Amino acid sequence: MPLMDELRKKTEESLKTLKEVAEDIAHNLEIKAKITKKKYVDIGRLKKAINDAYAEIGEYVYDQYFSGKPLDMETPFIKERVEDVSRMKKRIREIEEEIEALRKMQGST
Numbered sequence: 001m002p003l004m005d006e007l008r009k010k011t012e013e014s015l016k017t018l019k020e021v022a023e024d025i026a027h028n029l030e031i032k033a034k035i036t037k038k039k040y041v042d043i044g045r046l047k048k049a050i051n052d053a054y055a056e057i058g059e060y061v062y063d064q065y066f067s068g069k070p071l072d073m074e075t076p077f078i079k080e081r082v083e084d085v086s087r088m089k090k091r092i093r094e095i096e097e098e099i100e101a102l103r104k105m106q107g108s109t
Contacts, residue, residue: 031106038095038102046088046095053081053088 057078064071072078 028106031102035099035102035106038099042095043092046092050085050088053085057081 060077061071
């Protein structure tokens with residue numbers, strides 16, 4: 001019987017180790033998925049919105065120029081877009097910091 005008990009004990013230890021490794025892999029995959037979403041979805045959306053704002057500003061400046069109107073950088077239209085771009089760039093920096101924190105967390109497991 002001692003041989004069976006020893007075999008059972010070794011099997012239980014192996015299963016416990018296998019479970020811990022599987023949990024660690026699952027945790028790392030979850031972190032990688034979060035990083036990927038933040039990097040390619042969240043930041044990607046913000047960069048597209050920034051480019052859209054740039055295009056709106058450019059179109060506005062172009063229209064003003066060709067209609068012979070003076071270009072006033074203090075118009076609400078321009079100010080709102082510039083503030084939006086600044087806000088979005090700040091959010092991108094925050095997301096990049098979140099990604100870095102996730103990477104550090106991943107490295108510590």
